[in-house]
Amino acid sequence: MAVQVWDYLPEYRNERADILDAVETVFESGQLVLGKSVAGFEQEFAGYHGMPYCASVDNGTNAIRLALLALGVGAGDEVITVSNTAAPTVVAIDGIGAVTRFVDVRAADFLMDTEQVAAAITPRTKAIVAVHLYGQCVDLAPLERLAADHGLVLLEDCAQAHGARGRGRIAGSVGDAAAFSFYPTKVLGGYGDGGAVLTRSSEVDAAVRRLRYYGMGEVYYVEQTPGFNSRLDEVQAEILRRKLGRLDEYIAGRRRVARRYAEGLAAVTGEGGLLLPRPAPGNDHVYYVYVVRHPERDRILERLRARGIRLNISYPWPVHTMAGFAHLDCAKGSLPVTERLAGEIFSLPMYPSLPGHVQDQVIEELIAVLNEV
Structure with missing residues (x-):
């Protein structure tokens, strides 16, 4: 599956x-x-x-x-x-x-x-x-x-x-x-x-x-x-x-998933590698989605799909580039950080009940793909 x-x-x-x-x-x-x-x-x-x-x-x-x-x-x-x-x-x-x-937006935290x-x-x-x-x-x-x-x-x-x-x-x-x-x-x-x-x-x-x-x-x-x-x-x-009544429990679960990603992907992160989400100063992150960055995003997603892992991009098109908002007259190129991020970000599976073996599979397959690109 x-x-x-x-x-x-x-x-x-x-x-x-x-x-x-x-x-x-x-x-x-x-x-x-x-x-x-x-x-x-x-x-x-x-x-x-x-x-x-x-x-x-x-x-x-x-x-x-x-x-x-x-x-x-x-x-x-x-x-x-x-x-x-x-x-x-x-x-x-x-x-x-x-x-x-x-x-x-800011490149460090979106x-x-x-x-x-x-x-x-x-x-x-x-x-x-x-x-x-x-x-x-x-x-x-x-x-x-x-x-x-x-x-x-x-x-x-x-x-x-x-x-x-x-x-x-x-x-x-x-x-x-x-x-x-x-x-x-x-x-x-x-x-x-x-x-x-x-x-x-x-x-x-x-x-x-x-x-x-x-x-x-x-x-x-x-x-x-x-x-x-x-x-x-x-x-x-x-x-x-x-x-x-279970919201704090859900948040704790999301943070556990985030920590597991950070630990499991540590070897492939850093300059030129995968960039993981970082809480902004003073923030307590609840990880609604776990958004990472890589300049070879499209190649990575294609290879992961071939391995049975279908990830998401939140969001592939900045709003100002959509045809439905052309009337706002915000030219492409006017928001350079937003536009650059849209070409690099993708989301890893994130929900409190994410099975551990599924997360481990994602980590292993992502590391393998990153070592190929």
Whole structure:
């Protein structure tokens, strides 16, 4: 059987009884939409982050979109973010009629180069979206200062950073709001789509709750537009509620997998060899994905496929190079670090229930291929 970068079945087999009980709990509750499971998960997820408010939504893309709208960002406003992210980050910005402006990233950790943000601010800039990528946090301190100085809102995109910390602060607890995804592959993933918005503002929380429910404050009465049907499903909420209690365990498992890679691949790393992920200063990495670099990436992946190991690239195309975002007028070559990384990065299998013998196989085959190229 081919080795994949992610597989939910080992986890499901371990947690099957609890997952099925969660489904049964919802079906027996008598309420299938915006019931006790959604309310309970929102309260507990907010509590995990030390935040007063959490509004759940149907997916991570809409978490970003509704958060930006609730923060007052709209058509024609400029939003500063990065291009080496999953396309949904920019799809959400584009979807409200705002204009994305990109800054480059740092080669050492793939995170936003915060030193470039000030120069990207214009009179039309309204927001900064800080993407906590691959499992670790952007340094938010300089972005907080810029946001305060220029009257901007700061949104954390935490889709890949559940439980990560930067300089002691947990991802999602710093900005004006934070957007999360609970897509199945995530550090905290459901068995379908899901998302949430954390905030310290009761007004932002109330706005997200209206936006997710057609713009309604009361049933059948629309208070504002636009409005959407963006509610988290009760079944997913109950599953996430159960899994939230195991989130720290999942993170510990991912860190064990990361340590095993670091130890097993030590002989082929370094200058001119394989570059392994490094936590940025002050960061506690949760390893949503384990992204490595090598200048011969494409040859390596081709040879690994021939050996039955199918790895992933997160992400092969920077957003600004995609045809669907040509209207953003960000020329190829304008983000040199982002573009160089896109040609060198690839992801090794990473999930807490990754069997040890499978990881050992990946390490052995990768070392063999690296010795060939």
